Amino acid sequence: MTPSPERTVTMERILLGYDASDGADAALDWVTDRALSRRARVEVVIVTNPFLQDQPRAEDDLARAEHRLRAANPTLPIETERIDGLMPRALTDAAADADLLVIGVDTDSSIREALHGWMSLRVSATATVPTCIVPSGWSEKSGPITVGLASDPSSDAALTFAASESAAAGESLRIVHAWLGPIPATTVSSQRDVRAQHMQLMDRAVERLQEVAPDSAVDRVLIHDNAASALSIAASDSSLMVLGTHGRGVLAGGFFGSVGQDLIGRLEVPIIVVPSGR
Structure with missing residues (x-):
């Protein structure tokens, strides 16, 4: 044999x-x-x-x-x-x-x-x-691995990385997607249409993750809010935060409203920044 x-x-x-x-x-x-x-x-x-x-x-x-x-x-x-x-x-x-x-x-x-x-x-x-x-002051705690889902491909690598971290740590995976664009106030159906578009984005992201990490338990958070605010709230019970980046640098990131610049140094949870395409 x-x-x-x-x-x-x-x-x-x-x-x-x-x-x-x-x-x-x-x-x-x-x-x-x-x-x-x-x-x-x-x-x-x-x-x-x-x-x-x-x-x-x-x-x-x-x-x-x-x-x-x-x-x-x-x-x-x-x-x-x-x-x-x-x-x-x-x-x-x-x-x-x-x-x-x-x-x-x-x-x-x-x-x-x-x-x-x-x-x-x-x-x-x-x-x-x-x-x-x-x-500074970090101490170990259990909790979900939280990852921010962007509306463009800049968070694709972060999602895969977060799924891997979730599996290795034995923690659940939480995907947070927030948008601040205007919701049409004309009709209830149009508001539902906008939310449905963002839900489709979330669904596609989860489908991609299940191809590489089929056993991951995923918690979805979809909210009409500022991304930094939504992630700050989610960070309160998270063990780790994962963010994507365009790799534009600090000055360009500030010009484009980088979420990382709003969160790094302000949260009590470790943040992993994953370059786009990594």
Whole structure:
């Protein structure tokens, strides 16, 4: 009898951008929990400015981060690296081959975030891989994986990613679709027609997901509201939020009313931003 070939289990490569802030420590905790629940290898990267004398402190911070990871899981494959360069380019370039980039954000210090050039937004807007932004003060909790459904293909990759996360975490998948365009007030039937069009969009999205994740339990939320407002409400009992992006960058994202810019750094739940076409 010919023995069956062994199944190859891929190991997720997680790159953690670390700067020893409260948000970065929360991101470190999130990565630790993730690595304990699935096969993963972790790379901790600190970017130092070549024009400043911050290299010695960065080496100490890397050592502390590695110690915390090994204390939680002594067998976890860990690499640490200090990179001289400028943010966010140096970090996103280092993460180009990663499966997931993870950074932290200090939710209680919008002034500090502004002084640092809204770095969490800039990283998530320019990264070519899914990027998880973990808020300071994060603690593990159970709850649905919530994903935002856009009216264009920009959320297609996010939907597939969220379905995969739902299956891996054993949590239900919640799809939120909101629209703010005017509902015709002429007749009840016309209002129903507009809602029916958005329902068809939701149905098509669920059908696509069932092709790749047939066992996913999907909760549908369809609402006439601002997308950021609808997702903020859904985030209150979610364990993870997943958003798509056009990859236009921060300035263009602001011009086009990026939902991510309204949510990142303001929610208490980790947000994963998935580039379109990923």
